[in-house]
Amino acid sequence: MNDDKALYPPVDPITTGIRGLCPRCGQGHLFDGFLKVRPACESCELDYRFADSGDGPVVFVILIVGFVVLGAALWMEVSLNPPLWLHFLLWIPLATAFSLALTRMLKGLLINLQYRNSARSGEIDRG
Numbered sequence: 001m002n003d004d005k006a007l008y009p010p011v012d013p014i015t016t017g018i019r020g021l022c023p024r025c026g027q028g029h030l031f032d033g034f035l036k037v038r039p040a041c042e043s044c045e046l047d048y049r050f051a052d053s054g055d056g057p058v059v060f061v062i063l064i065v066g067f068v069v070l071g072a073a074l075w076m077e078v079s080l081n082p083p084l085w086l087h088f089l090l091w092i093p094l095a096t097a098f099s100l101a102l103t104r105m106l107k108g109l110l111i112n113l114q115y116r117n118s119a120r121s122g123e124i125d126r127g
């Protein structure tokens with residue numbers, strides 16, 4: 001992961017992660033398409049095979065979107081009492097769009113933080 005000897009100025013993992021940029025150089029793109037991670041950075045050629053955010057981003061998306069959308073829907077129901085079709089028309093597209101946008105940002109953020117903190121699977125040291 002951090003085995004090469006090239007020197008790069010440190011990048012802020014939060015801003016590069018949210019923007020979907022390379023965790024090492026901060027210039028190349030992390031994603032090939034919407035959520036698929038590229039094989040390597042097109043700018044500094046960092047191998048992205050280490051990148052494994054797993055279920056991490058989805059947990060945060062569920063918690064954040066669930067809290068915001070359900071809270072807003074409950075508030076709207078109690079204070080305005082709109083018809084049911086308006087709830088469906090408003091909250092289903094909003095929750096879908098919010099989830100997709102947030103998944104990309106959080107996946108980039110977690111991969112950037114994984115690189116920054118050299119996080120990887122545990123290994124047994126038999127030496």
Ligand SMILES: [Zn+2]
Nearest residue numbers: 022025041044
């Ligand atoms: Zn790069």
